[in-house]
Amino acid sequence: MTVLPPGPAVMLRYGEVFLKSDPVRREFTNTLVRNCREALRSEGLSPAERITRGRIFFCGEPAGQVAAVLSRIFGVVDVAECTLTPPDPGAVTEAAVARARASAGPAKTFAVRARREGDFGMTSQELAARVGSAVLAACPGITVDLDNPDYELYVELRQTGGVVYDRRIPAPGGLPLGTQGRVLALLSPGIDSPVAAWLMMKRGCEIVALHVSHGDGEGPSTLPGTLRNLAILSGWCRGFPLRLFVADAGPFYEKLAGLHNQRFTCVLCKRFMLRLGTLLARREGIAALCTGDNLGQVASQTLANMVVISNAAGIPVFRPLITFDKQEIVTLARKIGTFDERPGDLSCPFVPGVPATTSREDEIRTLEESLGTDALLPGILGNALEYVACNGGVTRRSP
Numbered sequence: 270m271t272v273l274p275p276g277p278a279v280m281l282r283y284g285e286v287f288l289k290s291d292p293v294r295r296e297f298t299n300t301l302v303r304n305c306r307e308a309l310r311s312e313g314l315s316p317a318e319r320i321t322r323g324r325i326f327f328c329g330e331p332a333g334q335v336a337a338v339l340s341r342i343f344g345v346v347d348v349a350e351c352t353l354t355p356p357d358p359g360a361v362t363e364a365a366v367a368r369a370r371a372s373a374g375p376a377k378t379f380a381v382r383a384r385r386e387g388d389f390g391m392t393s394q395e396l397a398a399r400v401g402s403a404v405l406a407a408c409p410g411i412t413v414d415l416d417n418p419d420y421e422l423y424v425e426l427r428q429t430g431g432v433v434y435d436r437r438i439p440a441p442g443g444l445p446l447g448t449q450g451r452v453l454a455l456l457s458p459g460i461d462s463p464v465a466a467w468l469m470m471k472r473g474c475e476i477v478a479l480h481v482s483h484g485d486g487e488g489p490s491t492l493p494g495t496l497r498n499l500a501i502l503s504g505w506c507r508g509f510p511l512r513l514f515v516a517d518a519g520p521f522y523e524k525l526a527g528l529h530n531q532r533f534t535c536v537l538c539k540r541f542m543l544r545l546g547t548l549l550a551r552r553e554g555i556a557a558l559c560t561g562d563n564l565g566q567v568a569s570q571t572l573a574n575m576v577v578i579s580n581a582a583g584i585p586v587f588r589p590l591i592t593f594d595k596q597e598i599v600t601l602a603r604k605i606g607t608f609d610e611r612p613g614d615l616s617c618p619f620v621p622g623v624p625a626t627t628s629r630e631d632e633i634r635t636l637e638e639s640l641g642t643d644a645l646l647p648g649i650l651g652n653a654l655e656y657v658a659c660n661g662g663v664t665r666r667s668p
């Protein structure tokens with residue numbers, strides 16, 4: 270049994286991993302601990318770890334810094350700066366009083382939330398009452414309000430030790446990164462695609478990103494915004510490199526511009542992107558693609574067009590935002606940090622005036638054959654540049 274060393278620490282709670290069978294849970298917990306360790310190490314922090322059921326404790330480094338890093342790790346439900354005590358109701362009560370004295374501040378009301386496992390001669394309620402009475406005696410003027418308190422004090426008592434804390438910092442939840450394989454995320458400078466990539470990461474997928482650029486001179490460069498999105502995403506997998514391939518599809522767009530009928534431009538463009546993605550994914554041993562598509566958002570994202578577009582991919586395409594409202598995406602983008610209040614002009618120079626909202630695959634195939642765009646794929650992919658982001662910084666890989 271792990272006995273917790275008394276003193277200041279950071280407590281991390283992890284949730285869904287607990288629904289798994291024993292071997293899977295062990296594997297997922299190990300991955301979670303490894304991810305935490307790498308993220309902390311990449312920030313120069315090497316706290317000691319103690320793993321208990323549903324909780325991991327980190328001791329011996331500045332708690333604020335440790336908590337800030339851990340609150341951005343997938344698989345973590347929340348983190349709290351806490352005080353660890355010996356497994357004894359008296360010790361826990363003393364630590365709770367000390368914490369309330371230090372941090373209850375101007376609070377007029379408080380509540381104790383107690384949790385007890387094991388035989389300490391009292392129930393959880395009795396523990397809460399004991400701690401509550403001690404706080405009432407130590408902090409004059411404060412009263413108990415269990416329904417809507419200004420200040421909440423959490424007390425946990427187990428054979429492994431006591432834990433006291435008063436603030437839970439929410440973390441993203443989900444599954445530990447790396448437990449669900451790898452996905453190739455199609456990344457743009459826009460709002461949707463980084464949110465989609467983040468959601469796949471949240472569910473445990475490692476991401477490799479692909480950006481398709483228009484080529485020189487065609488509208489404003491999409492690269493700076495895409496690199497910005499990549500850099501911010503890398504803050505959610507600290508300690509691990511996040512790779513991006515940037516493919517210059519200028520030769521493809523030149524052919525597209527020559528089309529007599531421009532109504533199918535977006536369908537052709539998105540099919541080309543999925544083909545490029547499939548090729549890259551196969552080269553990198555990646556099993557699926559991910560996009561920020563959202564039902565009905567633009568002409569290329571009607572159900573009919575998405576079916577035709579999907580058929581160009583040789584591997585599954587995941588679209589985590591398919592049912593979101595725009596406002597829900599924006600709210601999530603703000604939380605992730607990718608929402609740009611002043612994004613500048615990101616409009617695509619190739620979008621036609623009246624894009625088709627439906628298309629027939631046989632007609633689209635005929636157009637693709639007449640343009641000969643498939644033949645361009647290997648060259649465009651072969652010339653792609655590679656960037657790597659780590660902890661918010663991006664570098665270009667040579668050459």
Ligand code: ATP
Nearest residue numbers: 455456457459460461462463479480481560561562
């Ligand atoms: P976003 O959807 O990310 O806000 P967007 O509006 O420019 O950007 P859409 O036209 O909605 O993109 O395209 C749908 C999806 O196609 C994007 O979410 C993204 O996954 C992918 N995509 C779009 N443009 C590019 C690009 N230049 N390179 C790679 N993928 C792209």
Ligand code: MG
Nearest residue numbers: 459461561566
């Ligand atoms: Mg979009």
